[in-house]
Amino acid sequence: MKNYVVTDPGRETWEENRAWQGCPTVARTRGGRLFAGWYTGGMFEPCIDNFNVLVKSDDGGLTWSHPVLAVYPDREKRNRNIDIQLWIDEKGQLWIMWTHSPYPEDAKPATIRTPFAWNYHKEFTGVELLLCRDPDADRLVFEEPRTVTKGFLRCKPIILRDGRYLFPAYDWEVPDRYMLRFSDDGGETFRDVPAAKKPDNRVFDETMVYETREGYLRLLARTNRGYYATSLSTDGGRTWSETEEYEKAPSTRFYIARLQSGRLVYVRNISDTERTGMKVMLSEDDGKTWAGSLALDTRTGVSYPDLCEDGKGRLYIVHDCERDNRVRLNKETWHSDAAKEILLSSLTEEEILRGGIGEGSFLSRVISKAGIDTVEK
Numbered sequence: 001m002k003n004y005v006v007t008d009p010g011r012e013t014w015e016e017n018r019a020w021q022g023c024p025t026v027a028r029t030r031g032g033r034l035f036a037g038w039y040t041g042g043m044f045e046p047c048i049d050n051f052n053v054l055v056k057s058d059d060g061g062l063t064w065s066h067p068v069l070a071v072y073p074d075r076e077k078r079n080r081n082i083d084i085q086l087w088i089d090e091k092g093q094l095w096i097m098w099t100h101s102p103y104p105e106d107a108k109p110a111t112i113r114t115p116f117a118w119n120y121h122k123e124f125t126g127v128e129l130l131l132c133r134d135p136d137a138d139r140l141v142f143e144e145p146r147t148v149t150k151g152f153l154r155c156k157p158i159i160l161r162d163g164r165y166l167f168p169a170y171d172w173e174v175p176d177r178y179m180l181r182f183s184d185d186g187g188e189t190f191r192d193v194p195a196a197k198k199p200d201n202r203v204f205d206e207t208m209v210y211e212t213r214e215g216y217l218r219l220l221a222r223t224n225r226g227y228y229a230t231s232l233s234t235d236g237g238r239t240w241s242e243t244e245e246y247e248k249a250p251s252t253r254f255y256i257a258r259l260q261s262g263r264l265v266y267v268r269n270i271s272d273t274e275r276t277g278m279k280v281m282l283s284e285d286d287g288k289t290w291a292g293s294l295a296l297d298t299r300t301g302v303s304y305p306d307l308c309e310d311g312k313g314r315l316y317i318v319h320d321c322e323r324d325n326r327v328r329l330n331k332e333t334w335h336s337d338a339a340k341e342i343l344l345s346s347l348t349e350e351e352i353l354r355g356g357i358g359e360g361s362f363l364s365r366v367i368s369k370a371g372i373d374t375v376e377k
Contacts, residue, residue: 002074002145004081005130009070013040013053016371020044020324023154023253024342025306026316027086027094031136034061034308035094036318036367037084038342041073043375044324045082047110048073048103052084054096055368061316061344064367068140069130071098078103081128085153088308089187094135096142099152100125112326112334112375124152127169129187149181149190154253155208156306161215162236165190168207168219175201178221180209180237196231196240200224206253210264212286224251226273248272255305256287261313261349266290267305276300278319278364280345282352292352296345297364301327301338315352317345318367325375333374340370 001007011017022045024038034057042049054069071081080101087095101124126147132140151169158166165183167190173179177194184191198205200223207221217233219240230246233239252275254268263282270277278297281290301322309315321343322328325336347361357363 001142004072004074005142005145006070006072007068007140007142009053009067013051013067013070015368018340018370019372019375021340021342021368021370022320022323023083023304024318024320025084025086025156026308026318026344027088028308028310028316029088029094029135030092030311032060032310033058033136034316035086035135036064036342036344037086037096038320038368039082039084039098040370042109043111044326045110046080046101048078048080048107049109050080050082052081052098054084054086057367061346061365061367069096069142071130074100078105078107079125083152083154085156086306086308087156088135090159091133092135094132095157095187096130096132097127097148097153099127099154100147101152112329124150124171126150127153127167148187150192151179151181152204154204154206155255156257158209158211158257160211160217160236166209166217166237168209170205170207170221172202178205178207178219178231178240180207180219182237193237195219195233195237196229196243198223199229199243203251208254208256210256210258210287213262218287220246220254220256222249222251222253226250228254250274253304255307255317257307259309259313259315259349260311263349265307265315265349267296267307267317267319269302270295270298274300275303278302278305280315280317280347280352282349292355294347294352294355294357295363297321297343299339314346314348317347319343319364325373329375335374337373341366342368 021040041051052071053067151171153169167181181190228246322339327338329336
């Protein structure tokens, strides 16, 4: 195992020793185990001290383990290993993925009191995979990590009806085009496919794609223009329509995907201009209209939803709130009242359509809260 991947991490990864945390992801195994991951480390992000953690729950998300895995920075190659992304494939295997973000030789740990160079996002050199073939086992066994594709994977892959894997791992090598990665051999190899023309360059695109009932591919992406962008491919991803506005939205991640029921699910901020509130909606008509609009969280500073479902249609949605101590920071005491929370909601499609939850469901349950409330180490 590579020396920056640790399957028995120490107390430095526990929540009482974290000053910030955010950008969560969630997956559910066939046996019912939940995994969640996010990244943390250092005072905030971006920082050369950032690392990923993985935790698990065997009771539907009510209680969670300490980290069972940590992916630390690769000091030898000067890589930040950031933005963990979880996915369960058609075989029931757990894909634990993260992105390499190299930093310059002169980069220093980020601080608030002293200026630091914004030199952590120059490029993204690839997505690394740690595969667990039996994620329900009492003793988790991970294969040797390997780089699976180029780019920055910040959203879940999908399997198309023709069997191809589609990984929406974007990059800035082709700055004016959205980039997708397709695999015809179950993720062993990928080919890069430029998609629609982007309205902005060098944006954290956080692209998501779903397959319509007609077999078309619908792409949605984050922009800095006050809306989510969209494009359609009617030929399996070879050509794409001109990019246009999907709907007004802040510049932040969303989640959209096809559920087992056939409906689409859409999770995004309630506000159209800032990271305020988080809501979930359903669509019966491939995203033309949305129903339900159940609020998961109504606070400010909420972001980065991710979702999985069980075999009976129960949905599990994670998001973060007020990631770090720069929020609500008292500059006299250098202490902060930021939430620094990772949250989980558990609910059904029927509850979304009804606009309220019942017994056995919950909204925005805190599954982790970072314990360091100061910007000082």
